[in-house]
Amino acid sequence: MINIICEISKYLIILFMILYTVKCFSSLLSTTEKERKVKATKQIIYVFMIHFLCYLTMFLRLGEVRIIVFYGIQIFVAILYMVIFQSIYRNASALLTNNTAFMLLIGYIMLTRLDFSLAVKQFLFATVGLILTSFVPYIMQNWKNLRVFGKRYGLLGLIGLMTVFIPGLGFENYGSRNWIRIGGFSLQPMEFVKILFVFFVASMLCKASTFGELLANAIISAAFMGVLVLEKDLGAAVIFYITYVCLVYLATSRPIFLVGGIGIGVGAVYAAYLLFKDSLFAHVMVRVSAWRNPFADIDGGGYQLSQSLFAIGTGGYLGSGLTQGSADIIPVSESDFIFSAICEELGVIFGLALILVIVSIFISFVNVAMQCRDPFYKYVAFGFSVIFITQSLLNLGGVTKFIPSTGVTLPLISYGVSSVLSTLIIFSIIQGVYVISTNEAIKNEKDKERAKAILERAAYAGGGLPGQRQGTREEQ
């Protein structure tokens, strides 16, 4: 009986996942507020169905009561969050809050499967993060001078990055020296510095009008990349670089900056390869050769990737079902390789749908950036969109052997205190930009309505005047 329920749940989970993904994209296309609300409600139902079926399966398979208790608490917090957030910010994007909840819940499901105590830890930190970051849109609405700090953001960011070199505080993990330990918690300062970096670049580009100012911006940005390379955190260096190039391209509107940026990036990677392949980047070389053929060195550098591919391939399109695979033997499956664990047990179809959801989140982010008319917040929103999608690309591509693995987390799904908190901050800032620009758009719309009404009345009273006036304007 248990088997029948679990097997049927497996297929239903995939079905609801597909429905959720479809709704993500159709929400992007909806034009009226009412349409959006209806779709958002359906989305919530799908998320809760997936979440329920997954926890039901795990409870039936493992028979542990704590799984039900944990499930109940999660549902309670999720509903509370969505209700409270929506009532505080009436113009908030429901799509964004849904996606935040979706990503976190998928993360909790897999972590519960892999390591219960990690799941609880992740849940606690994410809940604290949700509470704290729900103030972010409010702060942004009321504190207008976030854009003036310019170089000070940069300086603070650089100091933050360099904390890892302080003896006793910073330490090395997985071949990169990009961790610090504070009071029993391991953090990656880079996760928070990337927020400062986007603010820095955005506020500099807002006022940069001369070549000298652009150059100063470039030099400080290069310093970020330099420190990251010294930390041997190549994944982060790539994320920072791509974000920087995209923002400069946006600020200047000149394609040469995009083409040149890509060219310089490829050149720098190649030069670094020639210069440091045996020293600073020795561990990167291992990853590159593991990418080319993970099975050649299956006990060494290729171990993680071979295990990941075994997991994805063995699970197949439909997956083994939760707890029925061996997702727990994939190295770092709770963090960098969580996508392989998802594919093995929930199926590759589920995994592909998840990739599409991530793309839809990115598109919803850039929509916010495009809608926003204030250059500073436009840059900020776009910068975070690029960070989010680049990080997802490096993670997903790395574990599927699409590109060499760089050791970055999957936003909101991977376990990691600093990763989850910084992603929540990023999501809430995007939400803030959305709220601000929606409020402005509504206000603007009202002003327009009023102006039109006045003009219409004038035309009705004066008879034919608007036509003449239009003519005069064209002459001007």
Add this chain to the structure above:
Amino acid sequence: MQLTPEEDFLAKDRERAKNNKRKNVPIVVITYLMTAVFMAMIGYVIYFMQFEAERTIANSRNVRQDSFADKVERGDIITSDGEVIATSTTDENGVTKRSYPHGNMFAHVTGYDAHGKAGLELSGNFYMLRTHIQVFERVMKELADEKNRGDNIVTTVRYDLQARAYNALGDARGAVIAIEPSTGKILCMVSKPDFDPNEIDAVWDYMQTEEGAESSILLNRATQGYYAPGSTFKVVTLLEYMREHPNDYENYNYYCESDGTFNDVYIHCYGDTAHGEESLKDSLAYSCNASFANIGVGLNKSSYRKTAEELLFNKELPFDGTYVKSSFTIDENSADYEIPQTAIGQGDTKMTPLHGAMITSAIANGGVLMKPYMIERVENDDGAKIKEFKPKTYGALMESNEAKVLTEYMKSVADYGTAAWYFSDASYDVAAKTGTAEYDDEGHSNSWFIGFSNPDHPDLVVCVLTEDVERTGLTSSSVARQLFDAYYGY
């Protein structure tokens, strides 16, 4: 004329909207680029699932295979002529037992499914733990939490050839391997001493004792036995000589007085026979040690090594199973005194019977080696074909004209040379090379045979090694004769 504030506002708003749109162009470009990269990634994952996943997860290092055993009853192993050589039965408690109807005879073919697995149980593990029975039946059993019947693998090995080789080897230690040269199919593979895979737990315990460890019964001598190639290596020396003297090798001439000193090394012919005046072909036919030592000292060492390595000495072999690499140690820095022994297959050179069969197979197939394989196809429990393994070309180990000359020379070995006594009354032609490799100073030696039948259109490659031929009296050539006879139905 002055604009009203309202008109001004609307005009400016239109202007702002237009500006914003223009400003957004880079965002649109980047969004398209990123989306395209993600679509490529999704395409890549689907490609992986469609074309690479099957091969990837069949890797014997994928421990997930074992978890399949909870849901699937391991399939059978069947010979290409229809004999079941490994099968499973599940009792009412869901415990599956593996049994081997022919016991020892196929021990090194099937291997065992315990203590780390070996043989086909290892290399075909993945296929036997997958099930392709009808969807309805499968779903019903899955829902009922019952085991489904796994797929069967059909091996290339033939029951009749295996039985004949097994009996021909008798109590002697040694190995027999037969390959179809045009496809690479391994038609029989025997290694003795052997064991009963039905009793693998007891065998495993026995292996922990000193006596058991010494018996090396779990070692598959056909692929892991590591022997001096003896005179069979003269084929390699001959090939190198032909390469160094492409135009005049046929003019080679040597007068054998049964022994001689080459580079200060004393070499004598087998049985101290004086072969007298002989050509290159006769030197091979009579397996003249003095003549080949004479050839050896004139060879270029680095090119000698190159030829040996082109024949896969010191290299990984194209074989999906456990094997040992062969070794050839001469290079340009080797001392001269090492050459004469090496040229006649003594010295530090080592070869496995599998490798001997592969070199012979390349000679028989016009220089081109077909990758040896043992799984012909995978069938579901109803006998429907699930997957077929097609012959794969590994590549040319030598030129086709070189293979042609070697075939002609090896034919003389069976026509009037060292193997003639065994094949003079055979109703088919054979090209061969025999070898006797001493392995201690008390006159103990191993006997080698490499060769193939019907040299015009080679049918069967056979490589035989019998250990300690002085004690058993069983020469490898006589075993090979039996196998060829069985192949042609005698």
